[in-house]
Amino acid sequence: MSSNTDTIRELAQQEYKWGFVTNIEQESAPRGLNEDIIRFISAKKDEPEFMLEWRLRAYRHWASLEKAQAEPKWANVHYDPIDYQDIIYYSAPKQKPNLKSLDEIDPEIRRTYEKLGIPLAEQKMLAGVAVDAVFDSVSVATTFKAKLAEAGVIFCSFSEAVREHPELVKKYLGSVVPYTDNFFAALNAAVFSDGSFCYVPKSVKCPMELSTYFRINAAETGQFERTLIVADEGASVSYLEGCTAPIRDTNQLHAAVVELVALDNAQIKYSTVQNWYPGDKNGKGGIYNFVTKRGKCAGRNSKISWTQVETGSAITWKYPSCILQGDNSVGEFYSVALTNNFQQADTGTKMIHIGKNTRSTIVSKGISAGHGQNTYRGMVRILKNAEGARNYTQCDSLLIGDKCGAHTFPYIEVKNSTARMEHEASTSKIGEDQLFYIRQRGLKTEDAVSMVVNGFCKRVFRELPMEFAVEAQKLLSVSLEGSVG
Amino acid sequence: MSVLEIKNLHVRVDGNEILKGVNLRLDAGQVHSIMGPNGSGKSTLAQVLARRESYDVTQGEVLFDGKDLLAMKPEDAACEGLFLAFQYPVEIPGVSNAYFLRSAVNAVRKYRGQDEMDAMDFLPKLREKMKLLEMDEKFLNRSVNEAFSGGEKKRNEILQMAVLEPKLAILDETDSGLDIDALKVVANGVNAMRSPDRAFLVVTHYQRLLNYIVPDRVHVLVNGRIVRSGGPELALQLEESGYASVGSAAGAA
Ligand SMILES: Nc1ncnc2c1ncn2[C@@H]1O[C@H](COP(=O)(O)OP(=O)(O)OP(=O)(O)O)[C@@H](O)[C@H]1O
Numbered sequence A: 001m002s003s004n005t006d007t008i009r010e011l012a013q014q015e016y017k018w019g020f021v022t023n024i025e026q027e028s029a030p031r032g033l034n035e036d037i038i039r040f041i042s043a044k045k046d047e048p049e050f051m052l053e054w055r056l057r058a059y060r061h062w063a064s065l066e067k068a069q070a071e072p073k074w075a076n077v078h079y080d081p082i083d084y085q086d087i088i089y090y091s092a093p094k095q096k097p098n099l100k101s102l103d104e105i106d107p108e109i110r111r112t113y114e115k116l117g118i119p120l121a122e123q124k125m126l127a128g129v130a131v132d133a134v135f136d137s138v139s140v141a142t143t144f145k146a147k148l149a150e151a152g153v154i155f156c157s158f159s160e161a162v163r164e165h166p167e168l169v170k171k172y173l174g175s176v177v178p179y180t181d182n183f184f185a186a187l188n189a190a191v192f193s194d195g196s197f198c199y200v201p202k203s204v205k206c207p208m209e210l211s212t213y214f215r216i217n218a219a220e221t222g223q224f225e226r227t228l229i230v231a232d233e234g235a236s237v238s239y240l241e242g243c244t245a246p247i248r249d250t251n252q253l254h255a256a257v258v259e260l261v262a263l264d265n266a267q268i269k270y271s272t273v274q275n276w277y278p279g280d281k282n283g284k285g286g287i288y289n290f291v292t293k294r295g296k297c298a299g300r301n302s303k304i305s306w307t308q309v310e311t312g313s314a315i316t317w318k319y320p321s322c323i324l325q326g327d328n329s330v331g332e333f334y335s336v337a338l339t340n341n342f343q344q345a346d347t348g349t350k351m352i353h354i355g356k357n358t359r360s361t362i363v364s365k366g367i368s369a370g371h372g373q374n375t376y377r378g379m380v381r382i383l384k385n386a387e388g389a390r391n392y393t394q395c396d397s398l399l400i401g402d403k404c405g406a407h408t409f410p411y412i413e414v415k416n417s418t419a420r421m422e423h424e425a426s427t428s429k430i431g432e433d434q435l436f437y438i439r440q441r442g443l444k445t446e447d448a449v450s451m452v453v454n455g456f457c458k459r460v461f462r463e464l465p466m467e468f469a470v471e472a473q474k475l476l477s478v479s480l481e482g483s484v485g
Numbered sequence B: 001m002s003v004l005e006i007k008n009l010h011v012r013v014d015g016n017e018i019l020k021g022v023n024l025r026l027d028a029g030q031v032h033s034i035m036g037p038n039g040s041g042k043s044t045l046a047q048v049l050a051r052r053e054s055y056d057v058t059q060g061e062v063l064f065d066g067k068d069l070l071a072m073k074p075e076d077a078a079c080e081g082l083f084l085a086f087q088y089p090v091e092i093p094g095v096s097n098a099y100f101l102r103s104a105v106n107a108v109r110k111y112r113g114q115d116e117m118d119a120m121d122f123l124p125k126l127r128e129k130m131k132l133l134e135m136d137e138k139f140l141n142r143s144v145n146e147a148f149s150g151g152e153k154k155r156n157e158i159l160q161m162a163v164l165e166p167k168l169a170i171l172d173e174t175d176s177g178l179d180i181d182a183l184k185v186v187a188n189g190v191n192a193m194r195s196p197d198r199a200f201l202v203v204t205h206y207q208r209l210l211n212y213i214v215p216d217r218v219h220v221l222v223n224g225r226i227v228r229s230g231g232p233e234l235a236l237q238l239e240e241s242g243y244a245s246v247g248s249a250a251g252a253a
């Protein structure tokens, strides 16, 4: 066993590969949060009045929560109190906010994305994937705009949407996650600086995968982006987000909000590969990832599917959820969450069945290694009128080593007796037996570990768009290196 | 030329001495059988040879094809051509049998400086071996050993052996759990692989298997020592009169 453990420990010394810092001129708001900061952000973005007012209402709500010390504490994660006046709420590369073409992007930023494997030049893009790149607080580039416009798809930065499509923003902003929803959602609504916006019109199948790449660069800066995706009747879209951040030994806050709206017969598939800096192997530094993601199946026969692969962040607090309002609507949640070293994750989903014959599927795979703590928290609620609702939940935990932990909190609330619920759960350990067996066939320890883990996650990886499934597997292997101990 | 040479091997498991000085020599082209009562140390020997690292070798030496086996990691021994058919094969959920086998073959090929095989080249070869072992194609896509019946697991071990074509194959009670027909199929699979440069070490409780796979030598392991060695007729004698007839503690190989 000991030499097994040693090999794995050696591998653990592998550094976070995305941890470099880009040297560019940044323009930042002064530290701290008050109404002036909100006005500053809104002015910077040249926002219409309605936007500023919404922000201010959100801010006042948040301030009252903060005063009442209502920051949520129920999650199974532990961290020192966050000083909200010690954070910079706006930071942007110093550059004209309106780029006429991708060629105008600061070459340093372009290089950053190239290092991350995300070339912004359209001709070099992965075939069929349009990317919106968010650097600290602002969106720096959206590729393939013209091609999308041909299909009538709007895909742009949130700021641009506020300016160019205020009627759509007004209609849907906060319709799924109101700023009163929770502490971090209120904070985000007050200070969000950018994010992605997507609208797919009636009966349009989005001709390519859409993707947003979030990058935190500046120090002591929070990132608060907001994503809004609307699929109109009969429309469909598949969207992927990826995230990284430099290595810093202080914690950084990331509090995003994602809202999805699917109208009659519409489908939205939302995939996340989250790889924020997780902190070092002693638990120093890393991103606090406190995110509210929710989709509303507003129309009949609509479908929203969340797939997430969460390997990064020091602390993750995140529950991508579905409100199944339309009859026959479908909600899905496929999740792989990995915690290594001192990472903590409290993640899961909520499925709220309101319409008749609504169906939901939850597949959660938690992997804990090192001293990692992994919590699944799920809620399935069947309301009174949700005749014939069905839920299937499968919740599996895999432990690597004996210093880590896995916890599951499935809540079920059924108000309609025709509901059918199925729940399966398991906890297993990567054992010496399994590793020995695989190594006896010639594979090295790290390949054996990653084989077992990838097998464990297969059901979820199957849901990722092809291009990203391979990425996710690699990421998982890297994040796991040095994991038995 | 000896494929395996075990000299005075002492092994402790969790502080208990399980093997207490095992000596054995196995030449290329030969089949040796190890028999012995439950708990005598047969699987311990098999696993130590496959380099299970939690088993502590306190004394002795093992040469595999002239190389120091005890200095090898499990994957190195495997890549050098040592194969263990496990008494209790392990399940790997979510990993298909075909993928697992191809990964194994490619790990070995890589070790030997050969090009990796892609699925197109590999599958026909795998199918051919499955046919030989009368295994249904559905086992290609099923997860390794998951929800396999006892007998299916054993047959799957032999499939892996057939694909990996090892220099030394150690079969740990591969016959237990096999029905009569399966036993014949598996024995045929093994016999088809017998060759002048390959050796087998077959651990079994039953003389029945040795009717099909006729060994060159039979060794009796009792309480961590080989107390008796002989030809195939020794297995028959054990079948009739049990281990008491070969004595317990004393004796030599
Ligand atoms: N981890 C352990 N701790 C203590 N004793 C162990 C451990 N593992 C194995 N043993 C003991 O070592 C002895 C030899 O076990 P082994 O599995 O090698 O026997 P075997 O000859 O293969 O038996 P069988 O015929 O039942 O398969 C047994 O008494 C067993 O209980």
Ligand SMILES: [Mg+2]
Binding pocket: B042, B043, B044, B087, B172, B173
């Ligand atoms: Mg045994």
